[in-house]
Amino acid sequence: xxxxxxxxxxxxxxxxxxxxxxxxxxxxxxxxxxxxxxxxxxxxxxxxxxxxxxxxxxxxxxxxxxxxxxxxxxxxxxxxxxxxxxxxxxxxxxxxxxxxxxxxxxxxxxxxxxxxxxxxxxxxxxxxxxxxxxxxxxxxxxxxxxxxxxxxxxxxxxxxxxxxxxxxxxxxxxxxxxxxxxxxxxxxxxxxxxxxxxxxxxxxxxxxxxxxxxxxxxxxxxxxxxxxxxxxxxxxxxxxxxxxxxxxxxxxxxxxxxxxxxxxxxxxxxxxxxxxxxxxxxxxxxxxxxxxxxxxxxxxxxxxxxxxxxxxxxxxxxxxxxxxxxxxxxxxxxxxxxxx
Amino acid sequence: xxxxxxxxxxxxxxxxxxxxxxxxxxxxxxxxxxxxxxxxxxxxxxxxxxxxxxxxxxxxxxxxxxxxxxxxxxxxxxxxxxxxxxxxxxxxxxxxxxxxxxxxxxxxxxxxxxxxxxxxxxxxxxxxxxxxxxxxxxxxxxxxxxxxxxxxxxxxxxxxxxxxxxxxxxxxxxxxxxxxxxxxxxxxxxxxxxxxxxxxxxxxxxxxxxxxxxxxxxxxxxxxxxxxxxxxxxxxxxxxxxxxxxxxxxxxxxxxxxxxxxx
Amino acid sequence: xxxxxxxxxxxxxxxxxxxxxxxxxxxxxxxxxxxxxxxxxxxxxxxxxxxxxxxxxxxxxxxxxxxxxxxxxxxxxxxxxxxxxxxxxxxxxxxxxxxxxxxxxxxxxxxxxxxxxxxxxxxxxxxxxxxxxxxxxxxxxxxxxxxxxxxxxxxxxxxxxxxxxxxxxxxxxxxxxxxxxxxxxxxxxxxxxxxxxxxxxxxxxxxxxxxxxxxxxxxxxxxxxxxxxxxxxxxxxxxxxxxxxxxxxxxxxxxxxxxxxxxxxxxxxxxxxxxxxxxxxxxxxxxxxxxxxxxxxxxxxxxxxxxxxxxxxxxxxxxxxxxxxxxxx
Numbered sequence: 001x002x003x004x005x006x007x008x009x010x011x012x013x014x015x016x017x018x019x020x021x022x023x024x025x026x027x028x029x030x031x032x033x034x035x036x037x038x039x040x041x042x043x044x045x046x047x048x049x050x051x052x053x054x055x056x057x058x059x060x061x062x063x064x065x066x067x068x069x070x071x072x073x074x075x076x077x078x079x080x081x082x083x084x085x086x087x088x089x090x091x092x093x094x095x096x097x098x099x100x101x102x103x104x105x106x107x108x109x110x111x112x113x114x115x116x117x118x119x120x121x122x123x124x125x126x127x128x129x130x131x132x133x134x135x136x137x138x139x140x141x142x143x144x145x146x147x148x149x150x151x152x153x154x155x156x157x158x159x160x161x162x163x164x165x166x167x168x169x170x171x172x173x174x175x176x177x178x179x180x181x182x183x184x185x186x187x188x189x190x191x192x193x194x195x196x197x198x199x200x201x202x203x204x205x206x207x208x209x210x211x212x213x214x215x216x217x218x219x220x221x222x223x224x225x226x227x228x229x230x231x232x233x234x235x236x237x238x239x240x241x242x243x244x245x246x247x248x249x250x251x252x253x254x255x256x257x258x259x260x261x262x263x264x265x266x267x268x269x270x271x272x273x274x275x276x277x278x279x280x281x282x283x284x285x286x287x288x289x290x291x292x293x294x295x296x297x298x299x300x301x302x303x304x305x306x307x308x309x310x311x312x313x314x315x316x317x318x319x320x321x322x323x324x325x326x327x328x329x330x331x332x333x334x335x336x337x338x339x340x
Numbered sequence: 341x342x343x344x345x346x347x348x349x350x351x352x353x354x355x356x357x358x359x360x361x362x363x364x365x366x367x368x369x370x371x372x373x374x375x376x377x378x379x380x381x382x383x384x385x386x387x388x389x390x391x392x393x394x395x396x397x398x399x400x401x402x403x404x405x406x407x408x409x410x411x412x413x414x415x416x417x418x419x420x421x422x423x424x425x426x427x428x429x430x431x432x433x434x435x436x437x438x439x440x441x442x443x444x445x446x447x448x449x450x451x452x453x454x455x456x457x458x459x460x461x462x463x464x465x466x467x468x469x470x471x472x473x474x475x476x477x478x479x480x481x482x483x484x485x486x487x488x489x490x491x492x493x494x495x496x497x498x499x500x501x502x503x504x505x506x507x508x509x510x511x512x513x514x515x516x517x518x519x520x521x522x523x524x525x526x527x528x529x530x531x532x533x534x535x536x537x538x539x540x541x542x543x544x545x546x547x548x549x550x551x552x553x554x555x556x557x558x559x560x561x562x563x564x565x566x567x568x569x570x571x572x573x574x575x576x577x578x579x580x581x582x583x584x585x586x587x588x589x590x591x592x593x594x595x596x597x598x599x600x601x602x603x
Numbered sequence: 604x605x606x607x608x609x610x611x612x613x614x615x616x617x618x619x620x621x622x623x624x625x626x627x628x629x630x631x632x633x634x635x636x637x638x639x640x641x642x643x644x645x646x647x648x649x650x651x652x653x654x655x656x657x658x659x660x661x662x663x664x665x666x667x668x669x670x671x672x673x674x675x676x677x678x679x680x681x682x683x684x685x686x687x688x689x690x691x692x693x694x695x696x697x698x699x700x701x702x703x704x705x706x707x708x709x710x711x712x713x714x715x716x717x718x719x720x721x722x723x724x725x726x727x728x729x730x731x732x733x734x735x736x737x738x739x740x741x742x743x744x745x746x747x748x749x750x751x752x753x754x755x756x757x758x759x760x761x762x763x764x765x766x767x768x769x770x771x772x773x774x775x776x777x778x779x780x781x782x783x784x785x786x787x788x789x790x791x792x793x794x795x796x797x798x799x800x801x802x803x804x805x806x807x808x809x810x811x812x813x814x815x816x817x818x819x820x821x822x823x824x825x826x827x828x829x830x831x832x833x834x835x836x837x838x839x840x841x842x843x844x845x846x847x848x849x850x851x852x853x854x855x856x857x858x859x860x861x862x863x864x865x866x867x868x869x870x871x872x873x874x875x876x877x878x879x880x881x882x883x884x885x886x887x888x889x890x891x892x893x894x895x896x897x898x899x900x901x902x903x904x905x906x907x908x909x910x911x912x913x914x915x916x917x918x919x920x921x922x923x924x925x926x927x928x929x930x931x932x
Contacts, residue, residue: 064790079495106501119492123514129493132510133500171878182496201645201879202817203894206861206872213871228790235863235872258865272795274820276862278843286799287792290760 014088019222020076020190021052025085027068027075031295043294045071047246049085050320050328055189058216058223060237060254062230062269066291068246069226073192076224077109078102089190107137110183114195116175120167126153126178127163133185152181155218156211173204180211184219192224197232209236230273234258239326242266245294245302248320252327262329264307301332309333346583349399349576363393376568383568385559391568395576398550403580405466405545406531410524412470417477418520422508424478425485436482439475447472451534455543465544469531480523484516518592525588529581536577552577605677606633607779607811608657613671615649615656618664622883626652628835629671631909634779639805639812641826641843643819643858645879649835650815654781657813658696659688676778694724697772699765701784706768707756713740713767714752717774724775739770742807744800762793766800773804781813786821798824819862823847828915831855834880834890837909841916851918853895889921897922 014021026049028042046068053059061069074080076087078094086093089105097105113119120129131149134140140148150160156177167175176196183191193212197205213236215221227233233240234254241251242263250263261267268285275282287306292298298305304314313332320330368388376383382391424435442450451468458464488494497511532552538544539553546554552573559569615627627649634640642650655661657673659680673680675696680688700706708716717739718732727735733752740748743766756764765785772780782801786794798821805812814825822829822843829846831839831854839852850856860873877894880886886893892902901921909919918924 064792074495077499079498103501103503106499109499111496111499113492113496115492119496121493121497121511121515123517124511132497132502136500136502136506173878179496182500186500202819202858203645203861203875203879206863206874207876209863210872210874230791231863231865234865235869254869269791270865272791273865274794274798274818274824275865276819276823276847276859278823278826278847280866284795284799286795290762290793291790 014086014091014093015052016091017054018052018088019055019090020224021086021088022072022076023050023086023088025049025072025075025087026083027071027080028083041295044246044297045294046075046082047294047297049243049246049248051241051248051251053190053222053224055222056216056220057238058225058236060233060240061224061226061243061248062228062233062240063243064228064269064291066245066294067243068294069228069243070194072243073111073194073224073226077106077111077192079111103137107133107186108188109190109192110186110188111192111194112176112179112183112196115199116172116179117167117199119179120175122167125164125166126158126170129167129178130181130185133182137186139186148185149181152184153178155184155215156181157207171204172200173207176200176204176208177211180208180215184215187219188221190222190224192226194226195228196225198227198229205232212236230270242269245291245297247302247330248328249303249331250327250329252329253325256325256327260327262323262327263303263331264309264333265303268306301330344583346580346587349580349583350403366390375566382572383566385555385562385566385569391555391572394550394555395552395572398552398555398573399576399580401462401545401549401551402532402535402553402577405462405469405535405551406528408466409469409473409531409535410527412466413473413477413527414520414524416470416474417479417523418481418513418516420474421478421481422485422512422516425482426489426504426508426512428486428489432482435478439478442475443479447530448534448537451538452541452543455538460543460546462545462549465535465538468538469534472534473527473531477520477523477527480519481516484519485512488512488515521591522588525584525591529584529588532577532580532584606674607636607676608634608813609672609674610653610657611672611674613653613656613673614669615652615661615666616669617666619883624882625835625885626666626882627656630832630835630837631671632830632837632840634811634813636778637805637809637811638828639814639826641822641829642813642815642832643817643822643829644832645817647834647879647882648832650832651783653832654698654783654813654815657781658692658698659683660692690724693720693772693777694775695777696779696781697775697777698781698783699768699772699785701787707764709756712753712755713759713770717752717767717771720771721774735774736770739774740767742773742804743767743770744796745770760793761789762796765789765793765797769797769800769804773808773810776808777810779811779813781815783815784817785814787816787818794821801825819847819859831858834885835882836890836919837917838891838920839918840909842914845914845916851912851916851923852891852920853897853923854891857894889919901925 025046027046028044030039031041031043032039049072051059061072063069071080075082082095087095089109094105127146127149130152131145134145134148146163150163153160153163158174158177167178170178197208200208216223225233225236237254239252240254240257241248242265244265250257250261250266257266258270261270268287271282271285289306292305300315301318304310307314318330318332320328322328366389368384370388380390380392382395384390420435424432451472454468454471455464458467494507494511497507535544535551536553536556539551540557542557544553545551555573556570562569611631613627613630617624617626630653644650656668661668668681714733714736717736721727721732721735737748737752740751745751745763745766759767786797789797801812816822826843829841829843830837831852833854839846839850839855846855847859850859857873857875861875863872875894880890888904889902889907892898895902899922907919907921907925909917910924911917912924
């Protein structure tokens with residue numbers, strides 16, 4: 001069994017002012033091998049994740065490929081079953097819900113996917129794609145459904161007349177708008193945006209980002225915004241969590257994170273981004289080597305193999321604690337670094 | 341091209357009673373083994389029955405059996421294939437082991453065995469062929485389902501709370517259709533062949549009922565004096581198999597969504 | 604002084620069932636010896652096709668270089684035979700691609716793949732070629748090159764594979780390295796490693812780099828000069844400092860304003876409205892006019908020429924560079 005980490009909020013009671021609270025979430029994928037398909041190990045995709053989201057805010061989750069950010073989103077929605085941990089939505093642990101309760105909860109939590117091509121069923125019309133949820137949850141059918149769908153298309157900036165078209169008749173950006181309309185259909189409280197703009201062209205990205213912001217203020221939405229592009233995450237998020245090898249290593253207000261990164265990984269990640277300004281040169285911290293395999297993450301702090309501050313104490317797992325004003329960080333050196 | 345051939349055959353089979361110049365069982369005992377001529381376009385057989393009429397009527401039976409057998413194979417195969425592909429894990433394991441076991445036996449041998457066990461006759465041919473056909477379909481559909489399972493639109497549907505049964509019927513199945521259509525045509529060709537083989541061996545359709553395979557069998561002794569007895573049913577079988585194969589290729593092209601999706 | 608590469612009115616068309624796709628439609632620019640030229644644009648703007656055209660690697664049919672000249676060291680590649688071209692490809696001009704996994708052959712070891720190019724172009728023997736591979740792997744910063752040289756591509760991580768690709772491309776000391784989205788498939792921290800490596804190698808080996816990407820950050824970081832492409836045409840060209848500081852073409856301007864910045868306060872993003880146009884059916888006049896906030900009557904009717912504004916700046920826009928040269932000069 002995984003070892004317990006010290007938890008940010010010592011009380012395990014969910015906080016009532018949070019829309020979503022994730023506690024000690026783990027998702028391990030078994031790896032089988034050998035002739036008999038015996039389990040030879042686990043890919044620890046998500047390995048002890050903690051965070052919370054307030055109603056109406058946007059929490060960004062950023063990290064490199066394989067850090068577990070996408071899996072985290074899937075487990076919260078129970079598209080994958082967790083290995084361990086709790087996810088409270090409005091104070092109720094979603095993993096305790098039975099099938100029927102879960103079905104009802106799905107009206108409250110929706111998802112927007114990365115790939116606007118594979119996320120839309122090529123054999124369904126836009127009307128059916130967007131309207132299916134309405135029908136399943138008994139919200140509307142027939143003419144009524146059609147009207148709702150047309151309304152939704154209008155909201156996301158598509159032509160309502162195109163309700164009978166198929167996905168392949170639309171461009172990438174328009175398809176992503178269809179995905180947004182589908183997520184909005186049931187009037188959810190929380191939308192998990194999983195890399196919603198990374199497959200799009202630069203000039204289309206800003207259209208979708210602005211749309212998401214407009215919809216948030218119009219429908220009082222809460223976003224969990226998952227992406228690998230720090231600039232995009234910073235732009236849209238109120239608070240940002242940085243993930244590395246299945247764990248959130250730093251979490252705080254968006255501006256604070258970029259002004260005062262405490263975790264060495266956050267620091268390196270930010271310095272690695274090429275800035276679109278040839279006159280501005282920043283000191284760059286080049287991380288050596290590759291991200292270790294999530295099957296055998298380093299003992300102690302997962303980052304210690306690539307960290308330039310690594311010390312013997314980093315062989316022990318650092319606690320994920322609040323160093324003030326909800327700036328959480330999991331690093332043994334945060335204290336000394338703070339003083340600097 | 342394939343479609344034309346098949347449409348012609350199907351039409352001939354369906355309209356056989358109206359089209360045929362002579363009732364298929366009517367014996368013209370005065371002119372047995374007559375060569376093709378104006379009265380009997382394809383000649384007559386040993387009992388003086390009109391070969392053309394019997395081919396048309398035989399088409400009804402041959403094609404009917406094939407369609408029925410394919411329907412059985414598809415419904416079994418698609419259901420099990422979808423379940424295996426979608427659920428994975430132990431469901432997949434069990435279904436696929438059964439499929440593999442089934443596929444261990446050569447198709448024809450299996451059909452022969454089943455036909456013997458069930459006794460000769462139209463229903464048993466249909467059952468035997470259907471039971472032989474399903475594992476192939478199941479395997480194909482499972483492959484499709486497996487590759488589709490990774491597509492995000494299925495996750496999107498699950499996130500919307502779409503129940504599993506609807507997910508399988510409404511989302512997976514339509515996306516498997518092209519593969520199924522191609523499997524169907526291929527299966528039809530195989531069925532026509534298999535039916536002919538079974539009947540030829542005397543295990544299938546029994547005389548006096550006409551079927552292409554049975555006609556071949558009955559015509560065999562007269563190969564030298566009256567080759568038309570064998571040639572015409574043989575041609576019918578060949579044309580039919582060719583037609584279905586061509587149709588399958590055509591369908592593959594038409595149903596491939598990529599051919600439409602390019603801009 | 605002669606340029607290393609000079610494209611003159613290059614036209615590469617693809618003849619499809621739906622019509623003629625003018626992927627590259629009258630592109631002219633040059634690359635100096637030893638410089639890094641950034642080519643930036645969105646998907647379908649013709650930047651990759653331009654690179655493949657330089658190598659004369661356009662599959663025909665459906666593609667065809669329909670016109671123009673490609674001068675490499677003053678010689679027109681359009682007049683070369685296939686055998687002469689093979690001599691140039693991989694030797695004088697090398698290319699690396701976005702996805703190193705698909706551009707490496709999975710059944711050969713990394714060493715064998717590098718050695719093959721060396722044997723072919725430099726006439727080295729097998730042993731020398733393998734030694735050269737090890738040297739190249741060391742040069743691109745792969746740890747334990749003696750061991751890695753015997754490994755297969757799937758045993759390496761994405762970043763390592765891209766390093767192998769670079770080692771392969773540079774093994775024959777090319778004069779021009781064309782890099783087509785070399786870091787797009789990589790994570791930021793790995794991207795930083797690769798960009799750093801490319802800068803270092805350019806200093807050591809002195810080749811010119813044509814860097815194709817949609818990422819303005821990568822361009823700003825690497826390139827001295829920039830060419831902005833839209834719908835198969837060059838819309839703006841200039842040195843990167845002045846282009847990023849003051850873009851002249853409304854498309855370059857919109858592009859720069861629409862990306863979220865780390866070091867700028869949050870605010871609403873600027874938007875380029877509309878969609879990237881369908882290459883089969885490009886708008887008349889200036890291809891950008893349906894999405895352009897400044898579009899005038901002339902823009903709808905007539906294609907703007909690429910006007911030289913001096914000091915290496917060229918812009919193709921009726922409004923910003925057409926009749927108002929003084930304003931921007």
